[in-house]
Amino acid sequence: MSTGSGEHSDILILGGGMAGGMLAAALADTGLSVRLLDGGEVPAMPDGEPAMRVSALTEASHNMLCATGAWQLLPPERIGPFDRMAVWDADGTGRVDFSAAQAGAGQLGWILENDACVAALHRVCERADNIDWRSRMPASALEGAPGDWKISARGERFSTSLVVGADGAHSMVRERAGIPASPRDTGHVAIVATVETEQDHGACARQRFMESGPLALLPLFGRGNLCSIVWSLWPGEGERLMQLDDRAFGEALTRASEACLGDARLVSRRVVFPVRELHASDYVRPGLALVGDAAHVIHPLAGQGINLGMLDAAVLAEEMLRARSRGLTFDHASVLARYQRRRRGHNGLMLNVLRGFKVLFEQRSPAVRFLRNTGMSLVNDLAPVKALLARQALGRDGDLPRLACTPAMEGEAIRRQSLDDG
Numbered sequence: 001m002s003t004g005s006g007e008h009s010d011i012l013i014l015g016g017g018m019a020g021g022m023l024a025a026a027l028a029d030t031g032l033s034v035r036l037l038d039g040g041e042v043p044a045m046p047d048g049e050p051a052m053r054v055s056a057l058t059e060a061s062h063n064m065l066c067a068t069g070a071w072q073l074l075p076p077e078r079i080g081p082f083d084r085m086a087v088w089d090a091d092g093t094g095r096v097d098f099s100a101a102q103a104g105a106g107q108l109g110w111i112l113e114n115d116a117c118v119a120a121l122h123r124v125c126e127r128a129d130n131i132d133w134r135s136r137m138p139a140s141a142l143e144g145a146p147g148d149w150k151i152s153a154r155g156e157r158f159s160t161s162l163v164v165g166a167d168g169a170h171s172m173v174r175e176r177a178g179i180p181a182s183p184r185d186t187g188h189v190a191i192v193a194t195v196e197t198e199q200d201h202g203a204c205a206r207q208r209f210m211e212s213g214p215l216a217l218l219p220l221f222g223r224g225n226l227c228s229i230v231w232s233l234w235p236g237e238g239e240r241l242m243q244l245d246d247r248a249f250g251e252a253l254t255r256a257s258e259a260c261l262g263d264a265r266l267v268s269r270r271v272v273f274p275v276r277e278l279h280a281s282d283y284v285r286p287g288l289a290l291v292g293d294a295a296h297v298i299h300p301l302a303g304q305g306i307n308l309g310m311l312d313a314a315v316l317a318e319e320m321l322r323a324r325s326r327g328l329t330f331d332h333a334s335v336l337a338r339y340q341r342r343r344r345g346h347n348g349l350m351l352n353v354l355r356g357f358k359v360l361f362e363q364r365s366p367a368v369r370f371l372r373n374t375g376m377s378l379v380n381d382l383a384p385v386k387a388l389l390a391r392q393a394l395g396r397d398g399d400l401p402r403l404a405c406t407p408a409m410e411g412e413a414i415r416r417q418s419l420d421d422g
Contacts, residue, residue: 008160009161010033010160011027011032011035011162012149012163013035013166014037014038014151014167015037015166016037016118017038017114017309018306020036021036022314023164023314023317024125026314026317027131028068028130029129032320034132035133036134038133039139041135041136043115043118043135046115046119050220050222050226050228051115052192052193052228053113054114054228055306056111057111057307058109060307062109068403070120077221078221079221080110080112080203080219080220081109083203084108085204085206086205086206087206088208111218111221134153137156142176146288148161149162151163162289163288163289164289164290165290166290167294171290171293173294177285178285181295183278186276187234189232189238190230190232190300191229191242191272193229193268193270194229197217197262197264198264201219202224212233212234214232215231215256215257216229217229225261226267227261232300235274238272242270247265249266249270250263250264276297278297279296279351283343284336287331291316292308292310295344298350308346308350311404314403314404315339315401316343319342
């Protein structure tokens, strides 16, 4: 859909990443007029070698993409499914291995390029009569009041009843709304790159916890020996590694991974970025909502950030559509309050759990190391606990929206929703 400048839309989304795109796609063909403004280029499906920015999608995110029709638009050859995970402690013998089969699933997750996901969501929105996705339109101002927001972008002005900030960690929407969200430095930087390993990754996601931070090797699509690495480190160590030439970096990576896949070598450039945490004190204001990184940023050690953001989008869409079925307006105060209640506590819990993991594995005390390794070994021997971990990895826990549920999970989701409604 394409409407003229200045026309009013029911919902205006600022930010066309995976969370903003999911919200728009979830509202396709609903009768609500939706406009999305994004400062980037028109989303295009990547080709050639894997892009550096990838995400590990849970079963819940996979289901949401399938439900919107976006997954069906992805080239199958650019999707990297994995059915096993291996996590181990560098400082001892503690190790946990679990598989999709232990949770009764076909896969534990899928490694997907961020650009591919956004391109597929964009195509879904292009086909919908009620969505106007504008690229190369960075918003420069937000003013007005609930029910009549005014947004300026490249000399044009747009009005909307509900503005949604999907505009990232430095969200203009959050700032203009006066919602506190002080970033917290985790003491880590993260190095991201694509590497080729001597041995096949075997569709297994691996993570080694070291005192200086975790190293993740995520299996990519292609010839079976390509992995995306996310290496979290102390800043000084990160700077030292970034100064190494490619060969020396590959050797350092091989040592850090304990050569779990043999020798590793770089096949892409390296990017380093600071790792910060952020959690908005509120996700909503009258006529305004935040989703994704605009609301929360968590440590990448579990790869859950984008999955939480897509759940935000699906829950917000679900609450808006539920309100209409009950005779309420989509931007009613109770709709936004319900969205915040369903998402903020869940996201905060995940942030605190990951912060605890980071602190736990940084401890150098022999007693803590012993307990940590003993605990991991005990978990590895307990099938019910491993099944619970696999369930968490799949994204099956929490108050899930319908879009995130497989048919087998719908009964539990409906029962939980009925209890909540009561």
